[in-house]
Amino acid sequence: MNKLAIFASGAGSNALNLIEYFKGHQSVAIDAVYCNRQDAPVIGKARAAGVKVVLFSKKDFQSEAFIRELKERGTNWIILAGFLWLVPLLMVKTWRGRIINIHPALLPDFGGKGMFGHHVHESVIKSGRSRSGITIHLVDDHYDHGETLFQATCPVMKDDTSETLASRIHLLEHKWFPVVIERYIERGSVDFSQADVDASL
Numbered sequence: 001m002n003k004l005a006i007f008a009s010g011a012g013s014n015a016l017n018l019i020e021y022f023k024g025h026q027s028v029a030i031d032a033v034y035c036n037r038q039d040a041p042v043i044g045k046a047r048a049a050g051v052k053v054v055l056f057s058k059k060d061f062q063s064e065a066f067i068r069e070l071k072e073r074g075t076n077w078i079i080l081a082g083f084l085w086l087v088p089l090l091m092v093k094t095w096r097g098r099i100i101n102i103h104p105a106l107l108p109d110f111g112g113k114g115m116f117g118h119h120v121h122e123s124v125i126k127s128g129r130s131r132s133g134i135t136i137h138l139v140d141d142h143y144d145h146g147e148t149l150f151q152a153t154c155p156v157m158k159d160d161t162s163e164t165l166a167s168r169i170h171l172l173e174h175k176w177f178p179v180v181i182e183r184y185i186e187r188g189s190v191d192f193s194q195a196d197v198d199a200s201l
Contacts, residue, residue, distance in 0.1 A: 002185050003031040005075045007083040010117075012042025014081035014102065014173055019049045021178035028185060031073055036061065036085060062088050077185060080139065081177070084116055089141045099139035099146075100184065102177050104169045106151055107135040111144030121162035121169070132156050132165060134172045136180045136190075149190045150180045 004022070008015045015033055022028045033046040034054045046053050060066050067090060070078075078091070080101040087099060103111055105120045110132075115123070124132045133153035138146035152175075154168045183190050 002028045002076045003074050004028060004077045004079050004181075005032055005034055005070060005073070006030060006046075006079045006081050007034045007036075008040065008042040008081045009035065009037055009084045010040055010042060010082045012040065012045045012082070013170065014177055015042050016045045016049060017174045018079065018081060018178055018181070019046065019051055021182075025182075028182060031075060036083075042082075058085070061085065062090075064090065067091060067094055077181075078139075079181060082116075086113075086143055087139055087141065092139065092141045097138060100149070100181060101137055101139050101144070101146070102173055103135045103137065103144050104132075104166070104173070105135065106131070106133045106153065107137065107144055107148060111135075113143050115144065118162040118166065121165040124156060125160055125162065125165060129156055132169065134169060134176065136177060149184055150176065152176050 006015045006018060019030050022030050030051055032052040032054050033042060034056060035043055036056055036058070038055060043053050043055070056066065076098065078095050078099040080099065092099065105111065105115070105124060110120050110123050121132070131153045133151055135148055136150040137144070137148045140146040152172045154172055156165060180190050
């Protein structure tokens with residue numbers, strides 16, 4: 001069984017979507033949700049779904065003890081679902097190729113430190129781009145920098161606000177993040193045929 005640790009900092013819609021998707025899965029299980037904010041809504045949502053929640057500080061996150069705890073729980077994969085801290089190099093080295101993040105834009109554009117949530121969508125709209133989307137990628141020790149596994153796009157409308165664009169992006173996130181994680185864990189690649197795409201609709 002592949003045991004996933006989900007790291008989240010905010011509302012938790014992607015985390016909850018993953019919890020629901022992998023409930024009863026034959027080869028993938030959500031082991032725990034790790035959160036760095038005591039007031040984050042994701043905490044209550046994960047607990048209501050019956051998933052263990054682990055709260056931690058910046059000092060915890062950067063310690064070898066934190067790595068040991070994840071190892072002792074048998075964590076195979078780390079999934080970043082709206083998690084805003086840079087992953088420490090030790091964690092990247094320990095789970096190299098097994099840390100997956102989702103970003104609400106088409107990297108390499110509109111990524112990097114400080115580019116999250118409405119900041120991303122406002123920047124996309126201001127740039128005049130006609131399309132935005134999501135990028136699901138492996139994580140290294142730089143913000144939004146690892147190997148891209150998958151991208152999906154959506155239009156940017158002339159009258160879009162950061163909120164209306166975000167709603168379109170969220171639909172892509174919820175549709176694709178679970179299936180991309182599943183495909184990558186089970187097959188080691190993310191090559192979708194048209195039949196795969198149709199089946200996900």
